[in-house]
Amino acid sequence: MASSPPEPQKSPRQFSYKIILLGEVGVGKTSLFNRIRTGEFIEDYDCGTSYYDNMYYTTTVGDDEVNVMLWDMGKPQNFRECKPGYFYRNTDGVLFVFSVEDSYTFQNLQEWNEELVYRIDNLDSLERALIGNKCDLPCEIEEEQVKALSKELQVKQLHFVSAKTGENVMKTFNDLIAVIHHRRTKVPEGSNTDTPVTDIEKSSKCICC
Template sequence: MEDNKTKPTLLKCVVLGSSNVGKTSLLTKFVHGKFSEERRATTGADFASKVLKLGDGNEVRLVIWDTAGQERFHHGTLGAAFYRGADGALLVYDTTDIRTFEQIEMWRGELLQRVEAPGDFPVVVVGNKIDLPSETRDQEQTAVMTWCRDLGIGLVNTSAKDGTGVDAAMEAIAALALENRRRRDARASQAPREPSAFTLDTLDRRDSTSSSCCK
């Protein structure tokens, strides 16, 4: 019997941020529900996926690409493959280290240079490690919220260790990416098509020429 169930929409999300902000830990917590205190530097790129059911009832398969924080991994062949076909991005920083947020603009700039239609590209900022103490977090949070508001970017605070906000961050980027995909598809379907060089007039002229040659 044929299964008529609609397949989840496939969406690609890239995760950007400096080293040790917890990008891989966020991905592991989201997909596998696990957390490890052991730090493992990501070399090259890695990805994992999970099916999400969004608030509007739509299902998406979010394929999340994670790469190392070092800038050298974001150029050349690997960089092109990493960004190609991306539908959304998470910009991750460590809420206990404001320097990692200051580098977010660099990651955002590189992202917008690499993707199509950068003006509409969905982005969510993720402030990770909120389970750890920080004397300056409240003050810095105000600056982060202002930056995000001025650029129209969503902000979600997370803890990859205890899971706080992880699903919310993933669901937020998935919903934005799906909405943007629909708008893009709608614009493509409404775009005027290039007229064919082979028209009925061309056919008529060809038939007329052929008839005269055969007389």
């Protein structure tokens, strides 16, 4: 008796999301951007006269294929000359970045959040992560300050990373992607993928790495 032909494999569902990097000059947003894009630390990267830069990143969440466009702002003077609304438009996730060695960059995230609130219409569906970069350096930020700001910014994820060493960078990025995807598709957390860290208490206990 002839065996039945194998059933054709189903193609994975495909989804697309947009994530932006926000924070003060010098916190390492572009270094994080390049670490994700190239896997390397580029110390003297020159973005030229670009208003902003973007890249595509493809990963899987569960059985789904997820394509992410990550946006980084260019030089501050160039970014202010462009139409910032285009940068913020159709955003699904935000990485708020500060430098752990510079308390000003941490405090000024409130202003970036005000800008975000002004520019974004879909705030209720926006996923946000708070990123302390340069955790390979001495930390000037107190843990309680970080927790308080996380609450104010309505952040569900808190990570400390180093664009220079690569520590925790990809996990942070993939965690945010997974949270966005779970929310958009209602995929049960833990279905063929690691459950993202969303507990501020757990993720901040080893502050500054």
